[in-house]
Amino acid sequence: MFKLDRKLIISASVAATVALFAVGCGGGNTNTSTATNTLNGKVTIDGGVVYPVVNDKTGPYYVNTNIPANINNGRVPTANELKAWNKDVMPDGTGLPEGSGSVEDGEELYEAQCVMCHGDFGSGGGGYPSLSKGNAVEMQKTLTNNRWKDPEADGPVRVFGSYWPQVSTLFWYIKDGMPHPFSKSLSTDETYALTAYILNINEFEIDGEEVDDEYVLDRAKLLKVKMPNVDGFEPNIDGPNGRDNVRAYYANPTNFGALKVKYEDRCLKDCQKDSVKVRYIQNGGIKDFLPPMDSTRNLPVEKEVKVDPVKEYKNSCAMCHSSYLSPGSAEWAGYLTKGMDKVYANAIHGTEGGMPAKGGTSLSDANFKTVVDYITTGKVK
Amino acid sequence: MDNKKSNQEIDRRDFFRKTAAMSVTAIAGTSLVSSNARADDPAIMHHPSWGQKWGDPVTKNRYGVPSKYEHNVLRRNTKLLASGNFRASIAVTPIQESMGIITPNGLFFSRSHGGVAHVDPNEYRLMIHGLVEKPIVLTLEQLKRYPSVTRTHFIECPANGGQEWRGPQFNSIQFAKGFMSCAEWTGVYIKTILEDLGLKDEANWMLAEGSDNSEMGRSVPIDKILDDAMIVWGQNGEALRPEQGYPVRLLLPGWEGNLCVKWLKRLDFSAEPWYAKEETSKYTALKPTGKAIQHFYANEVNSTVTSPSPEIDWSHLKDGDVVEIEGLAWSGMGTITAVDISFDGGDNYKAAKLKGLVLPKSWTRWSYMHTYKKGDKLYLTSRAMDDAGYIQPTIDQEVSVMGVESVYHRNAVETWEVTETGEVNHVQIRS
Numbered sequence: 001m002f003k004l005d006r007k008l009i010i011s012a013s014v015a016a017t018v019a020l021f022a023v024g025c026g027g028g029n030t031n032t033s034t035a036t037n038t039l040n041g042k043v044t045i046d047g048g049v050v051y052p053v054v055n056d057k058t059g060p061y062y063v064n065t066n067i068p069a070n071i072n073n074g075r076v077p078t079a080n081e082l083k084a085w086n087k088d089v090m091p092d093g094t095g096l097p098e099g100s101g102s103v104e105d106g107e108e109l110y111e112a113q114c115v116m117c118h119g120d121f122g123s124g125g126g127g128y129p130s131l132s133k134g135n136a137v138e139m140q141k142t143l144t145n146n147r148w149k150d151p152e153a154d155g156p157v158r159v160f161g162s163y164w165p166q167v168s169t170l171f172w173y174i175k176d177g178m179p180h181p182f183s184k185s186l187s188t189d190e191t192y193a194l195t196a197y198i199l200n201i202n203e204f205e206i207d208g209e210e211v212d213d214e215y216v217l218d219r220a221k222l223l224k225v226k227m228p229n230v231d232g233f234e235p236n237i238d239g240p241n242g243r244d245n246v247r248a249y250y251a252n253p254t255n256f257g258a259l260k261v262k263y264e265d266r267c268l269k270d271c272q273k274d275s276v277k278v279r280y281i282q283n284g285g286i287k288d289f290l291p292p293m294d295s296t297r298n299l300p301v302e303k304e305v306k307v308d309p310v311k312e313y314k315n316s317c318a319m320c321h322s323s324y325l326s327p328g329s330a331e332w333a334g335y336l337t338k339g340m341d342k343v344y345a346n347a348i349h350g351t352e353g354g355m356p357a358k359g360g361t362s363l364s365d366a367n368f369k370t371v372v373d374y375i376t377t378g379k380v381k
Numbered sequence: 382m383d384n385k386k387s388n389q390e391i392d393r394r395d396f397f398r399k400t401a402a403m404s405v406t407a408i409a410g411t412s413l414v415s416s417n418a419r420a421d422d423p424a425i426m427h428h429p430s431w432g433q434k435w436g437d438p439v440t441k442n443r444y445g446v447p448s449k450y451e452h453n454v455l456r457r458n459t460k461l462l463a464s465g466n467f468r469a470s471i472a473v474t475p476i477q478e479s480m481g482i483i484t485p486n487g488l489f490f491s492r493s494h495g496g497v498a499h500v501d502p503n504e505y506r507l508m509i510h511g512l513v514e515k516p517i518v519l520t521l522e523q524l525k526r527y528p529s530v531t532r533t534h535f536i537e538c539p540a541n542g543g544q545e546w547r548g549p550q551f552n553s554i555q556f557a558k559g560f561m562s563c564a565e566w567t568g569v570y571i572k573t574i575l576e577d578l579g580l581k582d583e584a585n586w587m588l589a590e591g592s593d594n595s596e597m598g599r600s601v602p603i604d605k606i607l608d609d610a611m612i613v614w615g616q617n618g619e620a621l622r623p624e625q626g627y628p629v630r631l632l633l634p635g636w637e638g639n640l641c642v643k644w645l646k647r648l649d650f651s652a653e654p655w656y657a658k659e660e661t662s663k664y665t666a667l668k669p670t671g672k673a674i675q676h677f678y679a680n681e682v683n684s685t686v687t688s689p690s691p692e693i694d695w696s697h698l699k700d701g702d703v704v705e706i707e708g709l710a711w712s713g714m715g716t717i718t719a720v721d722i723s724f725d726g727g728d729n730y731k732a733a734k735l736k737g738l739v740l741p742k743s744w745t746r747w748s749y750m751h752t753y754k755k756g757d758k759l760y761l762t763s764r765a766m767d768d769a770g771y772i773q774p775t776i777d778q779e780v781s782v783m784g785v786e787s788v789y790h791r792n793a794v795e796t797w798e799v800t801e802t803g804e805v806n807h808v809q810i811r812s
Contacts (some may be wrong), residue, residue, distance in 0.1 A: 035768045045604040046679040048714025049769045059741045069576040073523040077508055077516055085508055085647055091656055127464045144671035146784040156786055166656040173658040176596040180465055183594045233675040237654050243585055243602050246676055257782035258681055260770040272728045275812040281549045290458045295693050300452040357434045
């Protein structure tokens with residue numbers, strides 16, 4: 001009897017868990033849902049829910065569940081193809097090529113190819129990121145600066161030296177993405193030289209040695225770089241427990257400023273603290289919108305584009321005006337006695353005799369007059 | 382420029398006010414006389430020009446374009462976000478003009494890190510390698526031969542609203558909330574391709590890399606790959622636009638737009654993550670502790686009032702007009718279950734109604750009918766919930782954990798002030 005009760009309790013709690021998700025936390029949307037916060041037996045990695053396929057449906061979508069597992073439409077890449085594309089550089093040195101470059105050469109390259117965007121000594125400018133704000137170790141200490149309670153305080157400095165957790169990222173990105181308008185144009189040695197220069201302006205030491213103006217960087221030395229902010233990120237994604245760490249992190253809403261509540265428990269009355277105020281946009285805010293904000297419905301101001309009257313004639317007029325009143329024909333003489341203004345007006349607005357307005361084209365009046373000029377005279381003015 | 386702009390705005394508002402005043406006068410004036418003495422509307426009494434002459438032949442515009450009158454409905458930029466001569470930059474969606482839950486392809490927000498690449502589909506190749514039993518190279522035709530799936534999902538830049546942690550900056554919904562769009566995507570689940578390639582047990586992460594100038598890359602945990610990650614080539618029934626990665630992009634439903642790598646060329650599987658530039662230098666959220674959240678995947682539950690907006694306000698409404706308050710709600714963690722609306726800046730809420738299709742990780746429309754009272758000052762605040770159990774925090778609640786230096790993943794409730802004359806201003810209600 002006791003055992004049976006236990007079983008009942010267990011199955012009841014399983015049912016309760018399923019039911020919780022079946023109604024989506026009891027929200028206002030009463031559609032039954034298959035949402036669950038586990039995937040392959042583990043809690044989801046992003047703190048959200050997934051929709052397993054149930055009765056040929058995932059959430060609201062039907063799916064074809066009769067898909068064979070052995071579809072392979074491609075081919076195996078060659079060794080050279082893999083080498084050509086597999087250029088990423090990982091923190092442990094995977095993908096980091098042998099080579100070397102000096103701070104001196106790096107500075108020369110920087111002055112020639114980088115300074116126009118990244119500024120003198122990596123100070124930034126022109127809308128491109130700063131590469132240094134001084135000593136990396138000192139600047140790393142600014143990361144606890146937060147203008148939350150003191151809006152006038154200095155903000156945190158997030159540049160390569162103070163913020164990035166891995167140096168491999170710098171080498172990889174220079175090699176693949178720089179210089180911005182001509183990426184993938186730097187050799188491996190040039191990339192080492194630029195990396196050395198950026199370590200120099202961030203006042204790095206490698207293995208106790210200052211990266212001074214004479215420093216020559218190579219693969220082994222680069223792998224010894226210790227970034228001041230290597231432990232500045234959460235969750236810890238490295239190693240065999242990396243994904244488990246991420247799952248645990250997002251399973252706790254307080255880690256990332258999120259809030260969970262049951263639908264029936266959500267606040268509906270007196271939800272704001274007494275201390276709140278209406279905060280307005282200061283100093284007019286940002287409004288250099290391109291193009292300027294405008295919600296009116298009107299015709300755009302069109303710039304006049306001149307058309308080729310002969311081409312327009314062929315496309316829109318020749319079906320009628322090749323046998324009758326053809327370009328420059330003698331038949332025009334009688335019509336032209338009315339004066340060109342009348343001829344233009346008839347052409348633009350159409351006539352009861354069957355001439356459609358502007359011959360059915362959407363040309364501007366000015367442009368259509370050039371077509372009329374061509375038809376009446378046989379010449380392009 | 383600023384002065385000119387605000388003058389234009391005032392002009393437009395003056396126009397609406399005058400129009401409203403005129404129509405009030407017209408009604409007052411006609412109430413005493415018979416209906417046939419009312420002024421006739423010229424728009425009805427005159428033959429319009431389009432009714433009396435040929436329209437365009439069907440041979441015109443082989444690929445259709447919007448009406449000329451819609452020429453102000455545009456993606457827009459600001460110099461604040463002009464990095465790299467507008468190549469490492471963003472153009473944002475006019476969600477003040479959005480209808481339903483689909484963004485037209487030409488208005489879908491556009492973010493790139495080295496400019497919009499123009500990839501020759503004949504030379505397109507996708508390489509999948511690393512910790513798989515069988516590495517593979519696919520042409521576009523070969524990729525499209527896999528069984529396809531079609532899903533409606535929003536894509537949101539996690540910096541949507543990220544300029545406003547310390548206070549409101551943009552008196553504009555396009556810039557305050559337009560770093561996102563929603564489309565119906567067609568492609569293949571990556572897990573379908575992996576069925577044959579055989580993912581090795583040691584594989585924890587996947588690098589997705591683009592073929593553009595910046596070779597934009599991000600590390601993705603295989604949890605997402607084995608769930609709903611897609612390689613997509615279709616957007617709202619046609620090929621992806623170049624701005625969305627033509628011919629092929631990664632789509633990780635609900636997750637940061639930056640993770641949905643465009644112009645996709647390579648998927649590499651590994652035991653360890655890569656630390657690509659855009660997952661360290663950017664797209665990390667610094668907390669007051671000095672620690673930054675990395676691998677911040679899902680865009681959390683969020684919502685906004687789209688009508689009225691600072692751009693299209695209520696200054697043309699008359700006292701007593703019945704008007705629909707409309708908005709969008711979305712969650713990268715699941716499906717929207719409820720939206721509440723507040724008229725006092727989030728102090729007291731009432732339930733709004735969801736409208737239309739309610740889909741996972743998709744824009745969801747909501748509605749609340751309101752009788753407009755001229756002279757009332759309102760603070761319109763919406764608040765959404767999702768089926769993962771999350772609710773939008775207040776600004777104070779979010780800031781208490783995240784501080785104001787995070788840049789990314791701001792999803793606290795947003796407020797529009799409706800002034801006594803119906804103008805709408807972006808404000809924040811916070812301590």
